[in-house]
Amino acid sequence: SIEIYKQVPIKIENIKNIDNRCIGNKLRITPISNRDEYYIDFVHSFIDKLMSKLFNKPLLKIEKKSFKYNEEIKTKFFILKVNKLSNFNKPIDILINGDNRYIYNNIISNNLNIVQMNEKVPLIKIYYQDRVPSRAVSYIEALTQSFINDNLSENNKQTNQILNFITNELEKIKKELKNSEIKLKDYRVLNRAVEPSIQASTFIKKLSSIDFSISENKLRVHIINNLVKFIETNHNLDAISPALTELKDTTTLKLTELLNELQLKKNELLVDLTPRHPKVIEIDSKINIIKNKIVLNIKNMQKQILEKDKNLKKIKNSYEKRIEDLPEKERKIINIKRNYEVSSKMYNFLLEKQLENEILKVVNISKYKIIDKAYSTFSPIENKSKLILISSIFIGFFIGVVIITLYYIYSDKILTIKDIKSRTNTPIYGSIPSLKKDESEFIEKYSNLRTNLQLSENKFKTISLNSTVDYEDKEMVAINLSYSFSMIDYKTLIINLDMRNNRISRILDIDIDNGIGEYLNGTCSLDKIIYQTKHKNLDIITIGRGSFNISKLLLSKSLETLIDRLKINYDYIILNVTPFGLLTDTKHIMKISDINLVVFKEAYSHKEYLASMNQMKEQNGITNLGVVFLENS
Numbered sequence: 001s002i003e004i005y006k007q008v009p010i011k012i013e014n015i016k017n018i019d020n021r022c023i024g025n026k027l028r029i030t031p032i033s034n035r036d037e038y039y040i041d042f043v044h045s046f047i048d049k050l051m052s053k054l055f056n057k058p059l060l061k062i063e064k065k066s067f068k069y070n071e072e073i074k075t076k077f078f079i080l081k082v083n084k085l086s087n088f089n090k091p092i093d094i095l096i097n098g099d100n101r102y103i104y105n106n107i108i109s110n111n112l113n114i115v116q117m118n119e120k121v122p123l124i125k126i127y128y129q130d131r132v133p134s135r136a137v138s139y140i141e142a143l144t145q146s147f148i149n150d151n152l153s154e155n156n157k158q159t160n161q162i163l164n165f166i167t168n169e170l171e172k173i174k175k176e177l178k179n180s181e182i183k184l185k186d187y188r189v190l191n192r193a194v195e196p197s198i199q200a201s202t203f204i205k206k207l208s209s210i211d212f213s214i215s216e217n218k219l220r221v222h223i224i225n226n227l228v229k230f231i232e233t234n235h236n237l238d239a240i241s242p243a244l245t246e247l248k249d250t251t252t253l254k255l256t257e258l259l260n261e262l263q264l265k266k267n268e269l270l271v272d273l274t275p276r277h278p279k280v281i282e283i284d285s286k287i288n289i290i291k292n293k294i295v296l297n298i299k300n301m302q303k304q305i306l307e308k309d310k311n312l313k314k315i316k317n318s319y320e321k322r323i324e325d326l327p328e329k330e331r332k333i334i335n336i337k338r339n340y341e342v343s344s345k346m347y348n349f350l351l352e353k354q355l356e357n358e359i360l361k362v363v364n365i366s367k368y369k370i371i372d373k374a375y376s377t378f379s380p381i382e383n384k385s386k387l388i389l390i391s392s393i394f395i396g397f398f399i400g401v402v403i404i405t406l407y408y409i410y411s412d413k414i415l416t417i418k419d420i421k422s423r424t425n426t427p428i429y430g431s432i433p434s435l436k437k438d439e440s441e442f443i444e445k446y447s448n449l450r451t452n453l454q455l456s457e458n459k460f461k462t463i464s465l466n467s468t469v470d471y472e473d474k475e476m477v478a479i480n481l482s483y484s485f486s487m488i489d490y491k492t493l494i495i496n497l498d499m500r501n502n503r504i505s506r507i508l509d510i511d512i513d514n515g516i517g518e519y520l521n522g523t524c525s526l527d528k529i530i531y532q533t534k535h536k537n538l539d540i541i542t543i544g545r546g547s548f549n550i551s552k553l554l555l556s557k558s559l560e561t562l563i564d565r566l567k568i569n570y571d572y573i574i575l576n577v578t579p580f581g582l583l584t585d586t587k588h589i590m591k592i593s594d595i596n597l598v599v600f601k602e603a604y605s606h607k608e609y610l611a612s613m614n615q616m617k618e619q620n621g622i623t624n625l626g627v628v629f630l631e632n633s
Helices: 046-055 100-111 133-190 198-233 238-246 250-272 278-323 328-363 386-410 417-421 439-454 474-487 503-507 516-520 550-555 557-566 586-592 608-619
Strands: 010-017 026-031 037-043 072-074 078-084 092-095 112-118 121-128 428-432 462-466 492-496 530-532 538-541 572-576 595-601 625-630
Touching (some): 046 386, 133 238, 198 238, 198 278, 198 328, 238 250, 250 278, 428 439, 462 586, 516 557, 595 608
Parallel strands (some): 462 595, 492 538, 595 625
Antiparallel strands (some): 010 078, 026 092, 072 078, 112 121
16 A cells, blocks of 8 residues: 555544544545545554454444535544545545544654764754654654744743733823823923922932832843743753843843753753753753742842832822922922823833844744744655564564463453352352354253242342443343243343433334333323333333433333332333443443343453442342353353
């Protein structure tokens, strides 16, 4: 098969994963000739099919039906849309991957290699191995550009915060400047252009200067407070440089540059070394020391800026008290003119700062640079000879034999009835062989199961069939056991309480209409929910069609009352319930049953399921338990 990268005739969109089992598997899209439609199904390798046979593991399968291009399709595994870009007549295989983390761990990390060119020079080389050379080049280009863009974005964060603050302050100052200008003009008109005295002019000059310093310091307070908040919530200190530049803190700026160099060196070392290597530990120690110095410097600077703010406000208060002794007209002209001058100066100051930060943002460049663009040699770096292929077949066969042997020795699944006996003292009422093996033996074993239940010390009229998880075939046991009772003229009723599936109804060919949900909801009478099957003495109550609360149904007192009522007309009632490993409310039904048969399936049920059953027995006081073992061979 040939892998295509750029000139692909289809495009897959709107992919949504429903079942995680499909991740890592291949899908085959087969075009239908002379129709704008296609088939889609999973592709299984020889190994997959072999493992499925050996371990009875079902292969993923999609129901065969045709789908139209450019329309969203939904299966039980996924949702996607196949857009047709150009005509094609051969099947196309696509690989289903998970999220970005899955792609990195399972594909990229195995093919990506980053090495430092020289210990004394901060220069790295990136290698990426791929079956398609142009895709390898595209990936490296995307990786390096993303790295640079992320660094630029981090650097611009602090600058953007400063710009936002300046913009907001400019709006406020603009309004204040306009108001103070109007007040000054009105005052001069009313007082016939009275000029302030020499003393008043001195106060205006002093207070204007102090107010301007306070306003100027307000910007520094905002920046330093944001900076402290940032370092307290972020371990990465790369993005604080713009704020330090604004605060003119060259000492801490140099420390951040040194920190960046050490972090880059650490990243380079981690390509080949583990975090516990002495060289990495030494750099970590230096990084922590520098980080602590940076944090200490910033917090000390915060104290200085806040202290300066206090001192300026004290000086301002002292001047304002001295103004109180002046005549009223002098006081008014001082305040009006002072507000006007401060607003004017501050407006110009903020405009300058806005321009500075805009320029800083424009000229901001990443500390990382691409020295040489990605390229491919376009020559193969791996050999695929016949010898390797033949060797692989023999090695694969040997590994398969070893895996099978180890599987039977160390398998975590129940393989024989001995596995059950060694892990629980719960009585085993029956061991049922596969129908494919021998039909007469199959019927006989169900007769033995029925007899074991009948000969028990307790009279079992209500029998629940349960399992730990799905697909342990409890439904088949429920049907065959019910049929076994009905064959010897016992009136038998199956009640399906597994709200998640209607498999029993399908097998018995019963159309679902009203069921137990409708009865317990009070929307249907009892005679409307009991259906006769094709077998004599065997009736069924289905789950119904209506939408109802499962927990409410299972915990309902009406359910217990219904079962007591049905016992009058039926010799045996078989309950098919939701696996107790999936729904804890099932345990309520188990308490009202005479006997609870838990089904375990050979080579499917895990040994830990027995521990779950034992735990339920001890913790929930459900002692009326029994086991049915289903053989696969």
